[in-house]
Amino acid sequence: MIGSLHPALLPLLGSLVVPFLRGRPRMAWMLIVPAVSLVNLLLLPDDYKLTATFLGFPLVLAEMTKLSFLFGVLFHIALIVSVIFALEVEDRFQTAPALLYPGSAIAAVFAGDWLTLFASWEVLAVSSAFFIWARRTERAVNAGHRYLVQQVISGLLMLAGVLIRSHDGATLEIGWFGSLTEELSRGELGATLILIGIGIKCAFPLLHTWLVDGYPEGTATGSVFLSGFTTKVAICTLVRAFAGSEVLIGIGAVMAIFPIIYAVIENCLRKTLAYSMINQMGFMVVGVGLGDALGVNGAVAHAFNDVFFKGLLFMSMGAVLVRTGKTTGSDLGGLYKSMPQTTALCIVGAASISAFPLFSAFVSKSLIMVSAAEHHETLVYFLLLLASTGVVKHAGIKIPFFAFFAHDAKIRVEEAPLHMRIAMAISALMCIGVGCAYPFLYKLLPMEFTYGPYTFAHILEQLQILFFASLAFTVLFLTKIYPPELPSVNLDADWVYRKGWGVLNAVIVGPLDRVARWFGELFLDRIPGLLAQSTPIEDAQKKISVNWILIAPVLIVMLALLGYLVLNYSSQ
Amino acid sequence: MNDVNEPNSPDEKRYWLDNPANVRKFIRLLVIACAVLFVLDLLQYTGLLDRHGHYGVENWTGFYSFYGFIGCSLIVLTARALRPLLMRREDYYDR
Numbered sequence: 001m002i003g004s005l006h007p008a009l010l011p012l013l014g015s016l017v018v019p020f021l022r023g024r025p026r027m028a029w030m031l032i033v034p035a036v037s038l039v040n041l042l043l044l045p046d047d048y049k050l051t052a053t054f055l056g057f058p059l060v061l062a063e064m065t066k067l068s069f070l071f072g073v074l075f076h077i078a079l080i081v082s083v084i085f086a087l088e089v090e091d092r093f094q095t096a097p098a099l100l101y102p103g104s105a106i107a108a109v110f111a112g113d114w115l116t117l118f119a120s121w122e123v124l125a126v127s128s129a130f131f132i133w134a135r136r137t138e139r140a141v142n143a144g145h146r147y148l149v150q151q152v153i154s155g156l157l158m159l160a161g162v163l164i165r166s167h168d169g170a171t172l173e174i175g176w177f178g179s180l181t182e183e184l185s186r187g188e189l190g191a192t193l194i195l196i197g198i199g200i201k202c203a204f205p206l207l208h209t210w211l212v213d214g215y216p217e218g219t220a221t222g223s224v225f226l227s228g229f230t231t232k233v234a235i236c237t238l239v240r241a242f243a244g245s246e247v248l249i250g251i252g253a254v255m256a257i258f259p260i261i262y263a264v265i266e267n268c269l270r271k272t273l274a275y276s277m278i279n280q281m282g283f284m285v286v287g288v289g290l291g292d293a294l295g296v297n298g299a300v301a302h303a304f305n306d307v308f309f310k311g312l313l314f315m316s317m318g319a320v321l322v323r324t325g326k327t328t329g330s331d332l333g334g335l336y337k338s339m340p341q342t343t344a345l346c347i348v349g350a351a352s353i354s355a356f357p358l359f360s361a362f363v364s365k366s367l368i369m370v371s372a373a374e375h376h377e378t379l380v381y382f383l384l385l386l387a388s389t390g391v392v393k394h395a396g397i398k399i400p401f402f403a404f405f406a407h408d409a410k411i412r413v414e415e416a417p418l419h420m421r422i423a424m425a426i427s428a429l430m431c432i433g434v435g436c437a438y439p440f441l442y443k444l445l446p447m448e449f450t451y452g453p454y455t456f457a458h459i460l461e462q463l464q465i466l467f468f469a470s471l472a473f474t475v476l477f478l479t480k481i482y483p484p485e486l487p488s489v490n491l492d493a494d495w496v497y498r499k500g501w502g503v504l505n506a507v508i509v510g511p512l513d514r515v516a517r518w519f520g521e522l523f524l525d526r527i528p529g530l531l532a533q534s535t536p537i538e539d540a541q542k543k544i545s546v547n548w549i550l551i552a553p554v555l556i557v558m559l560a561l562l563g564y565l566v567l568n569y570s571s572q
Numbered sequence: 573m574n575d576v577n578e579p580n581s582p583d584e585k586r587y588w589l590d591n592p593a594n595v596r597k598f599i600r601l602l603v604i605a606c607a608v609l610f611v612l613d614l615l616q617y618t619g620l621l622d623r624h625g626h627y628g629v630e631n632w633t634g635f636y637s638f639y640g641f642i643g644c645s646l647i648v649l650t651a652r653a654l655r656p657l658l659m660r661r662e663d664y665y666d667r
Contacts, residue, residue: 468640
């Protein structure tokens with residue numbers, strides 16, 4: 001039986017049992033299910049395909065390709081690591097989605113048709129929100145709502161696009177490589193809506209706020225789950241639908257640059273990591289947009305590595321949150337004294353994301369860089385190079401420095417729990433393992449290519465970038481030019497829906513309301529008053545203005561209908 | 573949060589980085605490493621370093637060193653300049 005099951009079946013079914021288990025049986029169940037599921041995936045034949053029909057639609061529930069296999073294996077390892085990290089969490093709000101959420105991510109990358117993908121996409125959205133709500137603070141609950149609304153909108157836009165396409169006669173098949181690229185370049189509505197839907201999950205600029213708003217509000221262990229799956233499903237889907245779409249190159253370059261600025265002045269270290277995640281996604285989106293073997297392989301390889309180095313950084317900050325109750329740079333510092341192993345593991349994550357030679361990002365980011373240069377995308381190439389120096393600063397140095405070193409905040413706590421350190425150690429091994437034994441990852445990548453990252457020139461150039469960026473940080477920090485960590489929030493696009501209503505109210509709704517009241521008084525108050533030759537009493541005025549609010553919409557609709565009728569008749 | 577000891581207790585172990593001389597030593601090492609890396613660029617004139625940058629400017633001596641230093645400084649200075657525009661009180665959205 002094992003070796004023939006749908007790759008997401010065991011985690012999805014297994015998640016149904018989790019809420020009924022506690023303690024050791026739950027821990028064992030949550031580790032055994034993904035482990036058996038991983039074995040099942042590894043034993044599946046190369047041409048595995050599971051089809052079904054739903055309401056007359058032919059569905060491909062799962063299809064084995066190089067791309068789906070790679071992401072499937074990735075999600076299984078990430079699931080196991082995340083479960084180990086969260087092993088002692090008994091809260092059902094977090095244990096219930098712990099298998100469901102990764103399971104739906106696996107289902108999404110194996111889905112062969114848009115309807116199956118849509119279903120997985122929405123389960124992914126809903127199940128992930130629990131990791132934020134589970135923190136149970138008012139802030140987190142609100143952030144969870146905002147997060148979920150945007151995740152669901154992402155799926156609905158995608159569905160709208162799919163329906164428009166199928167209305168125009170397209171099949172429901174997704175394809176495995178840039179299947180909608182041509183439709184997008186013709187500016188077709190269906191493909192554009194699908195791009196925006198995927199773009200929300202990819203954290204395109206201005207659509208990115210759910211990530212920096214939601215992820216830092218998750219529980220210490222929940223954010224580790226969140227960092228591994230949602231955005232990687234998005235990148236996988238982006239490759240399948242839009243590889244080679246030129247518009248992605250520009251979008252990705254913006255994504256790689258703007259979050260760095262925020263990361264420098266952000267005080268919450270998990271929010272810094274969220275910005276850093278958009279920055280890394282920017283590299284991947286550029287790679288997908290370039291669309292050649294190097295670019296797409298680079299994007300996929302970087303997504304693979306990001307799960308482990310970003311997961312490792314989120315885990316180290318989760319461990320800090322568990323032990324100290326905070327993740328704000330202004331309140332932390334000097335933790336290396338009480339959490340030396342967490343510090344060391346965090347530094348491995350920092351070195352990996354900075355693309356230090358022998359660490360994972362060094363072998364994946366360079367694929368995208370080389371591809372950009374080969375496409376003569378000069379501006380994008382040098383922007384990505386700039387972004388690379390920014391990564392060193394905001395993730396490579398800032399995260400470990402302000403949490404574990406910097407000014408000693410005199411917080412003395414215990415080292416992170418053993419299971420958390422084990423989870424971090426596995427991720428750290430993946431980071432170093434991929435960095436050193438890169439051919440294993442290269443062989444799994446979806447497209448044929450040859451590239452050797454370890455040339456003398458490449459190593460030297462990367463080390464120069466890393467060390468001189470570190471030197472710049474040191475100089476700026478010692479001369480106090482570097483902006484200090486301050487308790488604060490920074491305005492971002494989420495201001496529009498979190499505060500913008502107030503401004504909208506003051507600028508548009510308020511004046512409109514005043515005009516409406518004035519008209520109300522004029523027609524229902526003053527004119528009848530004049531006609532009756534009497535002054536209205538104040539009570540009546542109040543009553544009328546309230547009534548007016550009820551009447552106004554009706555009048556507007558009537559006026560609109562009248563206008564429509566007039567226009568209709570006049571045009572005949 | 574539960575295990576906060578009395579800060580600066582006399583019996584607390586002094587760590588290597590508590591000594592400012594060691595911090596200075598660390599910074600000096602960083603500067604030396606930078607200098608060595610910069611000088612290694614000169615190997616390209618001996619033929620030991622085979623550079624194949626796609627853009628001519630990448631093959632200039634010290635290009636990556638300068639780009640790393642100036643790029644990082646530029647980002648920090650931009651962020652510093654934008655801070656007055658972007659920064660709000662911590663409870664900005666809660667009010």
